[in-house]
Amino acid sequence: MPTDGRDKPLAELRAILLGPDRAAWENLRQRLDNPSRRAEDVAGVLAEAVRLRSSGHSDVKLRRALQPLVEEALQLSVQSNPRMLADALFPIFGKAIRKAITSELDGMLQSLSQTLEQSFSLRSLQWRWESLRTGKPYAEIVVLRSLLYRVEQVFLIHRDSGLLLQHVIAPAPESAEAKDPEMVSGMLTAIQDFVHDSVSGAESENLETVRMGEIELVLAYGPDAILAGFVRGVAPRKLSRVFQDTLDGIEQKKAEAFHTFSGDTSRFDSCRPQLEASLLGQGKPDERPSSSWAARALLFGLPVLLLLVFGGWWVYSSAIDRRFANFTHRLESEPGIVLTHTEKRGSKYYIAGLRDPLAADPASLLPPGLPSNKVDFRWEDYHSLVPRFAAQRQLTELKGQIEKRGFHFKTGSAEIPPEQRFLLEDVGAEMIALIQAATALGKNAQIEVHGDHDPVGAEKLNVVLSRSRAENVRAALITLGVPAARLTTMPEDLEKDRSASFRVIGVP
Amino acid sequence: MLKKKICMVGQFGVGKTSLVRRFVDSIFDERYLTTIGVKIDRKDVTVGSESVTLMLWDLAGEDDLAQLNASHLRGASGYILVADGCRAASLAKAVELQQRIAGQLGSLPFVLVLNKVDLRDRWEIKDAAVAERGWPVFETSAKAGTGVEEMFLALAGKLVE
Numbered sequence: 001m002p003t004d005g006r007d008k009p010l011a012e013l014r015a016i017l018l019g020p021d022r023a024a025w026e027n028l029r030q031r032l033d034n035p036s037r038r039a040e041d042v043a044g045v046l047a048e049a050v051r052l053r054s055s056g057h058s059d060v061k062l063r064r065a066l067q068p069l070v071e072e073a074l075q076l077s078v079q080s081n082p083r084m085l086a087d088a089l090f091p092i093f094g095k096a097i098r099k100a101i102t103s104e105l106d107g108m109l110q111s112l113s114q115t116l117e118q119s120f121s122l123r124s125l126q127w128r129w130e131s132l133r134t135g136k137p138y139a140e141i142v143v144l145r146s147l148l149y150r151v152e153q154v155f156l157i158h159r160d161s162g163l164l165l166q167h168v169i170a171p172a173p174e175s176a177e178a179k180d181p182e183m184v185s186g187m188l189t190a191i192q193d194f195v196h197d198s199v200s201g202a203e204s205e206n207l208e209t210v211r212m213g214e215i216e217l218v219l220a221y222g223p224d225a226i227l228a229g230f231v232r233g234v235a236p237r238k239l240s241r242v243f244q245d246t247l248d249g250i251e252q253k254k255a256e257a258f259h260t261f262s263g264d265t266s267r268f269d270s271c272r273p274q275l276e277a278s279l280l281g282q283g284k285p286d287e288r289p290s291s292s293w294a295a296r297a298l299l300f301g302l303p304v305l306l307l308l309v310f311g312g313w314w315v316y317s318s319a320i321d322r323r324f325a326n327f328t329h330r331l332e333s334e335p336g337i338v339l340t341h342t343e344k345r346g347s348k349y350y351i352a353g354l355r356d357p358l359a360a361d362p363a364s365l366l367p368p369g370l371p372s373n374k375v376d377f378r379w380e381d382y383h384s385l386v387p388r389f390a391a392q393r394q395l396t397e398l399k400g401q402i403e404k405r406g407f408h409f410k411t412g413s414a415e416i417p418p419e420q421r422f423l424l425e426d427v428g429a430e431m432i433a434l435i436q437a438a439t440a441l442g443k444n445a446q447i448e449v450h451g452d453h454d455p456v457g458a459e460k461l462n463v464v465l466s467r468s469r470a471e472n473v474r475a476a477l478i479t480l481g482v483p484a485a486r487l488t489t490m491p492e493d494l495e496k497d498r499s500a501s502f503r504v505i506g507v508p
Numbered sequence: 509m510l511k512k513k514i515c516m517v518g519q520f521g522v523g524k525t526s527l528v529r530r531f532v533d534s535i536f537d538e539r540y541l542t543t544i545g546v547k548i549d550r551k552d553v554t555v556g557s558e559s560v561t562l563m564l565w566d567l568a569g570e571d572d573l574a575q576l577n578a579s580h581l582r583g584a585s586g587y588i589l590v591a592d593g594c595r596a597a598s599l600a601k602a603v604e605l606q607q608r609i610a611g612q613l614g615s616l617p618f619v620l621v622l623n624k625v626d627l628r629d630r631w632e633i634k635d636a637a638v639a640e641r642g643w644p645v646f647e648t649s650a651k652a653g654t655g656v657e658e659m660f661l662a663l664a665g666k667l668v669e
Contacts (some may be wrong), residue, residue, distance in 0.1 A: 158583065159583075160582045160583025161513035161563075161582070161583025161584065161585070162513060162548075162563065162565075162583065163511045163512075163513055163563060163583070164511070179535050180533060180535055180550060182511070182550050182561060182563060183533070183534075183535050183536065183548050183549065183550050183563070184535075186513070186548035186563050186565065187536060187540075187548050190544060190546045190548060190565070190580065191544060193546075193577070193579045193580060194544040194545065194546075196579070197577065197579060262585070263511045263512045263585060263667075265509070265511055266509070
């Protein structure tokens with residue numbers, strides 16, 4: 001397309017019409033296209049732009065946009081050189097930390113001195129018992145129980161205006177009458193300002209506690225609000241911390257409400273549960289008679305009961321011990337019993353020793369209060385040299401010997417065969433010894449002489465023969481000195497052999 | 509229910525305290541004013557259907573020796589300037605205080621009270637001097653009780669707006 005002829009005038013026209021503005025346009029174009037020029041421009045107005053944007057309270061967009069950036073920048077700063085931030089924050093944190101440590105130490109000292117005061121009282125025993133019962137450390141019980149107090153009213157106060165945001169009162173009837181809390185709230189703030197201004201060098205210090213008689217005012221401060229509690233009694237140090245935590249929680253939760261506060265306190269109604277939770281208290285014992293009675297009954301009743309139980313058990317067990325001791329003494333003096341060992345094993349008793357079989361049965365000697373299942377015996381047999389047992393043994397021996405003796409007769413004869421007559425002397429001597437030994441033991445020994453016959457011969461004759469044989473032996477023994485009264489004849493009915501034999505009776 | 513902090517300021521001896529005494533609820537002794545420099549009273553008013561509690565911070569009067577404690581102004585929603593109609597100097601002080609408060613708190617609703625209207629014959633303040641400022645003005649008498657309720661109601665109305 002042929003344009004040369006027309007372009008020239010057009011360009012001239014453009015130069016005439018737009019000439020003066022062209023340079024300005026060019027400049028503008030460069031400023032827009034050139035990134036470094038654009039940055040310079042923005043830098044010039046950035047501060048003013050941010051100020052404008054942040055002056056509107058309700059506009060949070062910029063803050064939200066900057067928040068991650070600032071957080072990240074802080075993080076980076078700490079990572080690269082933690083000292084810088086630490087130095088910058090020290091003037092604030094140093095003071096706060098010092099204050100926290102001082103308050104902590106104060107609290108410790110307070111509880112320590114109280115502990116010392118009460119360490120040797122009846123109360124301390126009570127607390128030790130409580131500590132044992134509940135498993136809480138003793139120190140905690142001491143702190144809990146020794147500081148009697150009650151938070152009666154709590155005020156949540158707007159820090160700048162002193163306006164009362166919320167007010168809660170302990171439900172108990174003896175709470176101090178709440179004078180107009182609105183005015184109290186304002187006055188508290190004013191007094192706080194007054195103290196603040198009056199005490200030089202206390203710019204960052206705040207009034208923390210005020211004591212008036214038995215009422216203590218405990219205050220906690222936040223950037224937006226003050227939490228004030230009227231406490232009856234001695235407020236423990238930890239209460240300040242509880243208040244501070246409560247206030248911090250409320251300020252965090254209600255940040256927006258604080259920020260835009262314009263006198264509408266209903267926006268803080270939802271803080272009441274937190275405030276009510278800070279109506280703490282450790283009632284005096286006489287304020288709760290029922291529970292204190294129960295505690296007292298438990299405190300004194302239980303030991304008494306235990307004492308009774310243990311005492312009863314002790315009396316019972318020592319009575320049995322005494323019976324056992326008496327029993328062992330009795331056994332020791334019992335002939336034919338030698339104790340080698342006695343002991344108590346748990347609730348049972350154990351006796352070991354030597355026992356003559358002729359001695360009394362120890363189990364039969366147990367006294368009525370000492371059941372046989374409580375005593376375990378272990379006996380070794382032995383022969384005692386006690387005369388009674390020796391005599392008894394001799395008697396038994398003699399009895400055995402005599403009862404083994406026998407005379408044998410010829411068929412049809414009742415005469416003692418001459419070759420057996422020497423036996424008579426032995427038997428006679430044994431019988432005399434037996435009767436003497438039995439008499440010495442207080443026994444009345446009787447010796448039966450049994451005569452018998454063999455099956456041979458007439459029945460009638462045999463009976464006569466048996467009797468004659470017994471009679472003959474008895475007569476012979478009497479002539480040898482055996483007392484006649486001790487010898488009785490017994491004709492044997494049964495057919496055995498042609499003999500005469502002996503049975504000793506009245507001797508075991 | 510709304511609550512608002514209102515500061516009451518003026519030169520020493522203009523009758524601030526006696527002005528409101530009969531119209532407010534008070535539990536604190538007036539000695540507070542001289543000891544800690546402030547006394548707090550309460551005034552409940554109803555604006556339309558809304559009840560507003562005004563917490564009145566009666567700040568100790570200012571003179572050559574005592575200065576207004578700026579920390580007591582913090583958080584106020586409005587203020588009452590009190591001057592004595594019989595003392596021209598008290599109006600000048602009120603104007604000065606208004607400037608200081610506006611400097612600290614920004615533009616807040618306020619009213620000017622010219623007290624001791626019962627002594628109109630000894631009046632020193634010219635109406636024109638007041639009118640030229642365009643401030644809401646109430647002439648009151650603590651003695652007769654005139655104008656006080658109206659003043660509170662007007663201020664509360666401005667606060668609720």
